[in-house]
C-alpha cells in the first residue's frame with residue numbers, strides 16, 4: 276500500500292520508548308474463525324486463570340532503574356503506561372486482528388476516534404480524500420472539519436465505480452468507504468475500488484462496522500486499512516464505546532501509532548475486556564442477526580404501507596449479486612421507505628411507526644441484541660445539509676431498523692402497530 280506522508284514512527288528515541296510486549300497468538304493462528312474468536316490473544320498469567328483478566332492499571336513498574344531505562348529506550352519489552360499499551364487492550368487488538376486477517380490492530384476509544392486517527396495518519400495539508408456518499412453522518416461531519424487544515428473531501432456515489440475514478444485528483448491520498456452503508460445498505464465493490472486505489476498509490480480505507488469480520492473481510496478483498504466502531508456488533512450488547520484500526524504492521528507502526536500515542540484516544544482496559552468477550556460470540560450473533568433481518572425485510576416487502584425495502588440479501592437489492600460475492604450474509608441493518616403523499620406526510624407516517632413501537636427501542640444506536648429503530652433524516656443524518664442528504668438518498672419517509680435477536684414475529688408485530 277501507499278504509506279502516506281513520511282513520519283519517524285515515534286516509537287524510538289523519545290521519552291516514552293517502546294511500550295508493548297507482544298502477546299502470543301495463543302497458538303491458534305491456524306485454527307478456524309470461531310476458535311480464534313474465543314481464544315486468540317489470550318496469554319495466561321502465572322495465576323492460571325481460565326478467563327481473561329482485566330488489567331485496570333494506568334502504569335506498570337520496572338524491575339530496576341536499568342530495566343526502566345531499557346524499556347524507555349525501546350531496548351526491552353514491557354508495558355510502561357496504558358495510554359500506549361495495556362495487556363487487556365492488547366488482547367482485544369490481537370483477537371480482532373486475527374479475525375480480520377490483519378497484521379496489526381490498534382484499539383481506540385470510539386469508532387470516530389479510529390476514523391480521525393486514520394485521517395490524521397494518512398493525510399497532510401493540501402491532500403484530498405474521496406468518501407462514499409451516504410456514509411455515517413458524523414463521518415461526513417468529521418471530514419468537513421478537516422477543511423480548516425486544508426484537507427478537502429469529495430463524495431462519490433458508493434456503488435458507481437466510474438464516479439470514484441472521476442473524483443480522484445492528483446493529490447488524493449485516501450478512499451473511504453462504508454459497506455454496506457448506513458442507512459441505505461448500499462454495497463461498494465471492494466475489489467474494484469482496491470484495484471483503482473492500488474493503481475494510483477492511494478490508500479483504501481473500509482469501515483467494516485455493519486458486517487464485522489464474521490460476514491466480510493475487506494483486507495482479503497484488497498483494502499489497505501479497516502476501521503471499526505466496536506461500539507456496534509463487536510460488543511454486540513450495547514454496553515461500551517470503542518473502536519479499532521487494522522492494517523499492515525508497517526502502516527500501524529510508522530504512521531498510526533504516533534497519532535494514537537501522542538493524541539491519546541486510548542481504549543480503556545475495561546472496555547477492551549468487554550469487547551474481547553463480545554468477539555467470542557460474534558459469529559453466532561451475526562448469523563442469527565442476518566437470519567432475523569432477512570425475515571423482517573421479506574415481511575416489510577409485503578406491507579402496503581411500505582415502499583422500497585433496502586437489505587443486501589433481498590433479491591430486489593440493486594447490488595444483491597455483489598453483496599453475495601463479498602459478504603457471507605446480509606447483516607442486521609435494513610431500511611425502508613414509508614409511503615406518503617409528500618415529504619411532510621411521509622415524515623409524519625414514519626414518525627407514527629416509530630412512536631407506536633412498544634418493543635423496538637427508539638435509539639440511533641445499532642449493533643445490539645435489542646432491535647432498534649430510528650428516523651435517519653432527523654437523527655443520525657439530521658445535521659447534514661438537506662441537499663446533501665437528498666443527494667445521498669435519505670428521504671423523510673425512511674426508517675432504519677437494526678434487527679436484534681428477539682423473536683422475529685414479535686419484531687414484525689411491533690412494526691405493524693403504527694402502519
Ligand SMILES: Cc1ncc(COP(=O)(O)O)c(C=O)c1O
Pocket residue numbers: 385386387388411453457482484485503504505506507516517518640
Ligand atoms: C458505520 C459507522 N461508523 C462509525 C461510527 C462511529 O462510531 P462511534 O459511535 O463508536 O464513535 C458509527 C456510529 O454509529 C457507525 O454507524
